[in-house]
């Protein structure tokens with residue numbers, strides 16, 4: 001894939017970025033900030049940035065680690081319901097009432113910082129920040145990770161100067177008024193995710209019991225872990241560990257319950273199983289070590305696995321907005337880039353999907369190649385071009 005054409009940079013640029021809650025919204029924002037920072041540093045220009053997030057979102061932990069100044073606003077979590085009347089629950093009404101306060105807080109922050117552009121990457125916090133950008137007449141750029149616009153971006157689309165989307169298939173789904181300003185950038189992936197080293201994962205995680213003659217499977221349920229995947233993998237462990245080493249990211253709250261599966265394993269197999277709540281800075285190395293991945297099909301994970309070219313078995317979260325994860329998984333399956341386990345998930349179905357992949361390295365290689373063809377390693381460059389071009 002061709003890399004994005006680079007425009008010449010202004011002498012200085014001030015950006016407010018807002019988005020977060022989960023990794024899916026936080027990491028694209030972080031990657032865009034880092035990309036701009038690097039480009040201005042290389043060019044000798046000045047780049048100032050401020051992140052507007054919530055106290056409880058992942059962004060509140062990520063921004064300080066990266067040295068990004070961080071300001072908080074309150075916001076409301078709007079809970080979806082099939083019946084519109086149920087949207088008027090007490091919790092929703094209380095949360096909706098918090099949005100105007102969040103807008104007022106964000107407006108004050110934007111006035112004080114005077115950014116050239118506000119970039120919003122979704123999540124509840126993006127709503128007050130995006131609406132305040134419009135009130136302050138600052139150009140607003142939206143980035144959407146998923147195929148269908150998320151709730152926050154749907155609310156903000158009418159206020160945006162530019163909308164950056166991750167997939168061509170999003171374009172026909174956009175409101176007509178937004179389509180003309182939309183650009184397909186892809187979903188930015190943190191660069192370090194692409195440069196992991198298998199040997200470092202072995203050393204960092206102490207995988208001394210792994211049998212290096214066998215392939216390695218990485219199981220991930222997203223940052224919180226997925227109980228559905230955990231139960232299926234737990235039941236399948238004796239079968240799996242005869243054929244593959246397993247790194248299982250199960251969510252911090254699920255480690256104790258998963259330990260009982262490990263305890264029941266024969267001694268000969270136990271060393272091939274590594275259980276962890278969350279994979280932190282060693283994620284790139286774990287991905288590099290993995291020959292096959294079993295995962296939820298959230299947009300962030302998908303962007304990473306396609307950029308790397310990893311054969312995957314997806315177990316979509318059935319309750320994701322508009323069935324978005326099932327749509328993602330199906331899309332990759334149709335391209336021959338993954339297997340999608342839609343509907344009931346059982347250990348037997350998981351083993352059935354994995355068996356041909358574990359047994360046949362050539363089959364894995366073909367799937368990896370098709371996955372890589374869907375990856376967009378230059379998405380961050382493309383997104384920052386859109387951000388820079390939105391400045392008036």
Ligand SMILES: CC(=O)N[C@H]1[C@@H](OP(=O)(O)OP(=O)(O)OC[C@H]2O[C@@H](n3ccc(=O)[nH]c3=O)[C@H](O)[C@@H]2O)O[C@H](CO)[C@@H](O)[C@@H]1O
Pocket residue numbers: 022023024025027122145146150220221222223224249277278279280283297298299300301302304317320321324325
């Ligand atoms: C439950 C829900 O609403 N999920 C949505 C959420 O996904 P969510 O943020 O939960 O999941 P994503 O797959 O988008 O991103 C997860 C990110 O966390 C990282 N990670 C995960 C586990 C771990 O141990 N360490 C780690 O670093 C992954 O590598 C990835 O970068 O936002 C996505 C993007 O809008 C949507 O597509 C998902 O449907």
